[in-house]
Amino acid sequence: MFPMPLAPDTALAVAPDVLGSLAAMSVGVIVLGHDLRVSVWNRWVESHSGIAESEALGRSLETLFPEVRDSYFLGAVHGAVNGGYPSVLAPSLHAPVFPFFVAPGVDTERMRQQIHVIPLAGGSGCLVQIIDANAAWHRESTLKRKHVLLEESLELQERLLQQLEGNKTELQQQVRERTAQLEELAGQVQDLSEHERAQLARELHDELGALMTAIRIDVTRLTSQSEASIERRERALKNIDQAIQIKRRIMEGMRPTLLDNFGVVVAIRELAREKAAVNSWRFHIDLPDEEMPIPEQLSITLYRVCQEALTNAAKYAEATELRLSLRAGKGVLVLEIIDNGVGMPAARDARQGGHGISGMQHRVLARGGTLEIGSAEPHGTRVLARIPF
Numbered sequence: 001m002f003p004m005p006l007a008p009d010t011a012l013a014v015a016p017d018v019l020g021s022l023a024a025m026s027v028g029v030i031v032l033g034h035d036l037r038v039s040v041w042n043r044w045v046e047s048h049s050g051i052a053e054s055e056a057l058g059r060s061l062e063t064l065f066p067e068v069r070d071s072y073f074l075g076a077v078h079g080a081v082n083g084g085y086p087s088v089l090a091p092s093l094h095a096p097v098f099p100f101f102v103a104p105g106v107d108t109e110r111m112r113q114q115i116h117v118i119p120l121a122g123g124s125g126c127l128v129q130i131i132d133a134n135a136a137w138h139r140e141s142t143l144k145r146k147h148v149l150l151e152e153s154l155e156l157q158e159r160l161l162q163q164l165e166g167n168k169t170e171l172q173q174q175v176r177e178r179t180a181q182l183e184e185l186a187g188q189v190q191d192l193s194e195h196e197r198a199q200l201a202r203e204l205h206d207e208l209g210a211l212m213t214a215i216r217i218d219v220t221r222l223t224s225q226s227e228a229s230i231e232r233r234e235r236a237l238k239n240i241d242q243a244i245q246i247k248r249r250i251m252e253g254m255r256p257t258l259l260d261n262f263g264v265v266v267a268i269r270e271l272a273r274e275k276a277a278v279n280s281w282r283f284h285i286d287l288p289d290e291e292m293p294i295p296e297q298l299s300i301t302l303y304r305v306c307q308e309a310l311t312n313a314a315k316y317a318e319a320t321e322l323r324l325s326l327r328a329g330k331g332v333l334v335l336e337i338i339d340n341g342v343g344m345p346a347a348r349d350a351r352q353g354g355h356g357i358s359g360m361q362h363r364v365l366a367r368g369g370t371l372e373i374g375s376a377e378p379h380g381t382r383v384l385a386r387i388p389f
């Protein structure tokens with residue numbers, strides 16, 4: 001808190017009417033003459049010193065406050081009056097600059113006062129201005145408090161975000177686990193239903209097939225030659241043959257014998273040929289070697305996906321041309337079925353469809369693969385399944 005000398009030519013000439021308005025200001029104003037006697041003592045100084053203007057006027061500062069002797073403040077006053085140097089005395093916590101202007105009962109008030117000592121023109125005295133920095137101090141401390149609160153709420157927000165992030169990861173993990181469980185379950189259900197279909201097909205073949213063949217043999221052996229008997233025998237044989245056909249069709253639908261007997265490549269080729277003939281499609285087929293060893297469960301998945309994709313193409317695509325390919329890549333089998341038809345409807349309509357596409361999806365997912373259904377170029381639908389192999 002050393003006086004800070006400014007240039008000597010900044011000395012003020014203060015007119016008496018200006019001094020009058022200084023008296024009413026809300027800062028402390030004291031004007032001292034060249035003999036250091038008080039000529040202005042405004043209301044702020046009155047209330048902060050407890051000394052009335054009438055008491056102070058005409059008295060020297062040292063008389064009013066013996067404590068100022070040898071103080072920095074008095075040094076600054078002498079510098080202004082005798083040398084024409086203005087000074088600014090800033091407060092410090094341990095050494096209040098002007099300890100006399102203290103609001104009664106508020107001892108710390110003086111710590112926050114700043115004093116300007118300004119010389120008057122021609123060495124006629126000086127003006128002492130005491131600025132109460134309290135309001136600024138209050139504003140600053142309020143701002144600091146707000147800043148702390150803001151930082152605290154930012155920290156809280158950060159913590160909440162981290163917590164949310166943690167919960168999100170946990171939820172994602174749960175969703176992944178549940179999805180994996182559901183996929184496994186769907187796979188098991190499909191395996192079970194395939195197993196039952198195969199068993200039913202076998203029973204149809206063994207039991208019903210054997211029975212029908214036996215009936216057919218018996219009927220052919222009926223010897224009566226009456227016209228009515230011959231006619232009835234012919235009719236019975238026709239009905240039996242028709243029943244055998246129906247049984248075969250049901251069996252094939254449940255479990256194509258080709259699949260079990262010759263493998264998936266032959267079964268898909270046959271399926272494609274049959275569908276192409278029924279729907280008058282030009283068919284391009286690209287299949288791997290028939291000997292290629294494909295595990296049974298995977299064969300069934302591939303066959304069922306082909307079956308559903310071709311059925312859908314027949315039902316909805318109005319296509320004239322179809323392409324089917326099955327290729328073995330690095331550890332993956334890629335099945336692609338493309339039609340040149342009208343293409344899939346808008347997403348909303350497709351959702352109203354049946355269970356064919358979701359069934360394909362489940363089958364492929366259950367084998368750890370992916371299924372994409374999209375548009376073909378220049379038009380039509382493309383079904384693409386990739387299954388680890």
Ligand SMILES: Nc1ncnc2c1ncn2[C@@H]1O[C@H](COP(=O)(O)OP(=O)(O)OP(=O)(O)O)[C@@H](O)[C@H]1O
Pocket residue numbers: 312313315316317339341342343344345349350352353354355356357358381
């Ligand atoms: N190749 C295709 N071309 C045009 N639209 C198709 C094709 N494949 C499927 N779709 C559309 O997708 C919808 C859903 O097919 P999905 O196989 O799931 O059901 P579905 O065939 O209607 O019934 P389900 O298969 O249960 O008998 C169909 O209703 C049809 O509108």
Ligand SMILES: [Mg+2]
Pocket residue numbers: 308311312354355356357
């Ligand atoms: Mg379908």
